[in-house]
């Protein structure tokens with residue numbers, strides 16, 4: 152098996168090629184489930200290395216596998232979608248997903264050229280997941296009704312389709328906006344769901360005969376208060392955030408509203424709190440409606456789970472970071488309000504998503520620029536290759552989830568609400 156410095160030397164040898172691949176992918180931003188040109192670049196690269204792959208998983212998703220080992224299966228997962236730019240009908244990679252894709256392809260080439268998997272009991276799959284950004288719902292909902300995808304998120308679709316069924320652990324990396332450090336490790340991502348509550352009453356003339364009506368807006372206002380009070384029942388580290396907004400008040404100054412819509416995201420830092428909050432909000436809707444004789448309907452839209460990271464793999468990731476930088480260049484345990492569908496993977500499999508800095512300008516804005524290409528592309532590739540090499544070398548530190556199928560069944564039924 153090649154030593155770590157041989158892996159790193161091989162990465163250095165291909166440095167210019169990796170950076171120019173990164174430039175090409177950055178110049179190819181496409182929205183979720185529309186990443187056709189990106190998928191073409193991934194396929195061409197994979198084919199040039201003689202690696203087998205499955206493509207068009209959830210329209211644009213790809214899974215490429217290298218190695219013949221049957222004991223441990225590592226997934227290197229990258230998002231591939233971009234975002235809208237402020238100029239109409241144009242797009243930009245302003246969340247750094249093109250960097251993730253580049254790093255995955257660079258890791259793929261390094262494993263192939265150094266033959267590190269030859270004779271080992273490990274194989275590695277590169278899973279390129281579409282549609283991480285939670286946007287563009289009309290297009291995605293059409294794909295769902297046409298049966299082309301099952302969910303709005305690429306990872307949720309791929310999980311439901313069994314793409315992760317044979318995987319033991321997940322390694323991923325995401326750009327961060329930090330300035331003073333090079334990497335973050337074991338950061339949280341919040342989980343969220345979105346809820347729409349419809350209060351149904353009875354319309355009536357608000358001057359002549361208001362007593363004949365049933366005011367749906369009163370139900371929604373009462374519910375807003377009840378939700379404000381339940382926020383006190385959670386500690387601050389549970390990260391509960393509920394922001395109810397009345398999106399359709401119904402009625403008018405002369406008519407008692409017969410239909411009022413209240414919508415909210417529900418966010419929390421761990422899955423149990425998220426489920427608990429969700430149920431409490433449902434109770435608020437139900438009882439506020441019933442208290443004044445209204446009917447109600449609740450429509451839930453699944454979001455992303457909070458991210459729980461694997462301590463064991465993060466320990467290895469950190470050791471590999473320390474080959475490239477000092478302790479003070481690494482920030483740990485950052486509590487983030489952001490969310491990502493990698494949270495869903497973290498519920499099912501030992502998962503890490505470490506962060507790398509090197510970005511100038513705000514994320515999700517047109518000012519996003521990849522400034523430190525060395526850290527984004529080269530160092531990140533070294534950390535992932537180093538960690539894979541550690542997992543190959545040390546059989547006693549290979550985390551997996553023995554209850555994967557039981558957890559997946561619970562996830563499909565209770566989170567994705569799959570019928």
Ligand SMILES: [Zn+2]
Nearest residue numbers: 245246284515
């Ligand atoms: Zn983003």
Ligand SMILES: [Zn+2]
Nearest residue numbers: 230246248325
């Ligand atoms: Zn992102």
